[in-house]
Amino acid sequence: MFVFGDPKEVAQLLLSEVASYSGPGLPETSTEEWDYDETRRQMIYASAALRRAASNQLEPKVIEAVCDLYEEALYKFCLLDDVVWRAMKMKEHSYPWHDQAAEYRQYTIVSRICDPILSED
Numbered sequence: 001m002f003v004f005g006d007p008k009e010v011a012q013l014l015l016s017e018v019a020s021y022s023g024p025g026l027p028e029t030s031t032e033e034w035d036y037d038e039t040r041r042q043m044i045y046a047s048a049a050l051r052r053a054a055s056n057q058l059e060p061k062v063i064e065a066v067c068d069l070y071e072e073a074l075y076k077f078c079l080l081d082d083v084v085w086r087a088m089k090m091k092e093h094s095y096p097w098h099d100q101a102a103e104y105r106q107y108t109i110v111s112r113i114c115d116p117i118l119s120e121d
Helices: 007-021 036-055 060-078 083-089 100-114
Strands: none
Touching: 007 036, 007 060, 036 060, 060 083, 060 100, 083 100
């Protein structure tokens, strides 16, 4: 699959496409105004978009841009709920992109927010 344009714009288009398949769609408010459900929804759609970008072997810069969208949503969601952290600790979390650096970064994001012992460092 070939894509043209700015990787960030392509990432946003991919996210919008995934969100159009089912569910309520992307949040219509700015990220600062998202409630719990909107934040959760954004994270789920971004995860699906990242899986799609990686499985379709899109250009690395596009995958990285989609990963940025996912990690932003993951960060915001973990400020509201520790369910991802609990899944990670039980080894039941499925990373949307199997890149070691991305997995480590996402683990670090979640653990720093949700684990009070690590947060005190």
